[in-house]
Amino acid sequence: MIRRLAIIGVGLIGGSLALALRRSGAVGEVVGCGRGVENLQRGVERGVLDRWETDPAAAVGGADLVAICVPLRAMRSVFGALDGALAEDAVVTDAGSVKGSVIADAEAVFGTLPPWFVPGHPIAGTEHSGVEAAFAELYDRRRVILTPTPANEAGPVDRVEALWQAAGAQVVRMDPDHHDEVLAATSHLPHALAYALVDALSGWDDRQEIFEFAAGGFRDFTRIASSDPAMWRDICTANRDHLVAALRRYQSDLGELTEALAAGDDGRVLEVFQNAQAERERFLRLLEGRA
Amino acid sequence: MIRRLAIIGVGLIGGSLALALRRSGAVGEVVGCGRGVENLQRGVERGVLDRWETDPAAAVGGADLVAICVPLRAMRSVFGALDGALAEDAVVTDAGSVKGSVIADAEAVFGTLPPWFVPGHPIAGTEHSGVEAAFAELYDRRRVILTPTPANEAGPVDRVEALWQAAGAQVVRMDPDHHDEVLAATSHLPHALAYALVDALSGWDDRQEIFEFAAGGFRDFTRIASSDPAMWRDICTANRDHLVAALRRYQSDLGELTEALAAGDDGRVLEVFQNAQAERERFLRLLEGRA
DSSP states (O other), X not given: OEEEEEEESOSHHHHHHHHHHHHTTOEEEEEEEOSOHHHHHHHHHTTSOSEEXXXXXXXXXTOSEEXXXXXXXXXHHHHHXXXXXXXXXXXXXXXXXXXXXXXXXXXXXXXXXXXXXXXXXXXXXXXXXXXXXXXXXXXXXXXXXXXXXXXXXXXXXXXXXXXXXXXXXXXXXXXXXXXXXXXXXXXXXXXXXXXXXXXXHHTSTTHHHHHHTOOHHHHHHXXXXXXXXXXXXXXXXXXXXXXXXXXXXXXXXXXXXXXXXXXXXXXXXXXXXXXXXXXXXXXXXXHHHHO | OEEEEEEESOSHHHHHHHHHHHHTTOEXXXXXXXXXXXXXXXXXXXXXXXXXXXXXXXXXXXXXXXXXXXXXGGHHHHHHHHTTTSOTTOEEEEOOSOHHHHHHHHHHHHSSOOTTEEOEEEOOOOSXXXXXXXXXXXXXXXXXEEOOOTTOOHHHHHHHHHHHHHTTOEEEEOOHHHHHHXXXXXXXXXXXXXXXXXXXXXXXXXXXXXXXXXOHHHHHHTGGGGSOHHHHHHHHHHTHHHHHHHHHHHHXXXXXXXXXXXXXXXXXXXXXXXXXXXXXXXHHHHHHHHO
16 A cells, blocks of 8 residues: 555656556555646546646655656656655656666666665556546556666565556566667567658658558558657667667668568568568467456 | 459458449449359358359359459469450459569460450458458548559550449559559568568567567557468569568668667657658548548
8 A cells, every 4th residue: 555656747657557556546645746737737637646746856755655757858857856855765666668777867866776766667558648648457467567776675676566566567577678678679679660661761752652552551560650759769769779789680680581582582581471470479369368 | 334243362352342342233243263162152141242163264254344353473373264265345453462463474374465454453451361351341442553554445444443433442543663662662661571570579589578578569560460471472572673672772771770879869860750750640641531
């Protein structure tokens, strides 16, 4: 049971966390914090928040759990604002998509890794944003990856795990750098590929016709290229090394397929397509098995 | 009004064409032809077909319109079976995803380009196949591209255009080679990229975790990698030159993005993402405007 939860950044991620915890009766009071007063007020109207503050230091006063759900680029300044304002027993977690950069931000601000900060990443989201988009079921059966630091003892990690479990999620623990490597492949690479494709096609001569004769497959394939560009610039640059490595590795594999096709090695082309289709069926069964 | 329509290959594409024409009262009799007797019988039960034949020559007897809706690899043998069996006034069209290869097949079989063959390509489909998946609305407001050959006079082209319009589609005409170039970018390239990604990831060390922590974005991005591998091997190899050119061009653009990211040129990364997002919104408005 959380006495008072402070949510810094009340959007889809933070707002849905509050709603999910209320649903399971796991939280007493929810205090929101953000820069958009209208959004915060809407959070109160929707029953997401009990009250709000625009100053993070004021918002976390007396809170035993603080969830930082802001874009990666705002992490460092939020950490700065929390310095000295946290309650004695407070545990802090975040929801950033890259863990190495958030941990580096915390270390830079506090001079050392704080034992009360447990980095986390819920693998969930929709294409919508803001507290208006929040809903209690967002985390149901979704994965949340916690990446404890060497400074974390069991207590704070267990409390953050309990938080996400109460929100309906399945929690796993992972080394931060390994998290960033896996997410580079699974999430950051596809985003970069989709952005690169739409950007590339927009520069081709037949651009108008290309988009005119694109159909459902293209719409699905490029859906993630409709994501917020600044947020994804942040994610991709925060995970630069792993993403560059993944991009280079993919380019090498793609180059091999291209040369097989160019050389008339149609058996190899079929092999790649067959393996991909079989692997994706495996992936779908994995998703279904979890649902 | 079509007196007798022969459909060679009664799957999603051919079956839906028959249903759409029946809906608008544009067809008298529909004769199906295929290798799977069970599928053909199901076509009769579903009201798609009036009757069926397993021999293409028998199926097209007395038909004034013949629609060849078979995989690309079967085109040449179907053309061979039609030689000498067509009615005097028959017009033949096809639904293949690549036009250059189909036209080459026709020329190889008939020795010259037949004036009665009008190549076409409906830009429509679902992930399902077989006559069971056919439905009358598949072509509503979808594009059908006709790629007349130098041998086509106005009459046959107009009749095929009327066929697709009666099925609910919007018909445009295009040079065959230009069709193949545009579709390489819009359809064949994304399929190759998605297959290549899933195949590549399946070979990486963290394969198990990669798929385990993939979410909705990855599922959408890779949906087209669940398509029939043999069918897509056919499409990609039939459109080899244009697809190889598109792959190489994309790799060059992707390489540029990778090097910008590696070099810390985050402004360039943002520029690519912003342009892609804006272009995709334009594309979505285009799709909506048509619906």
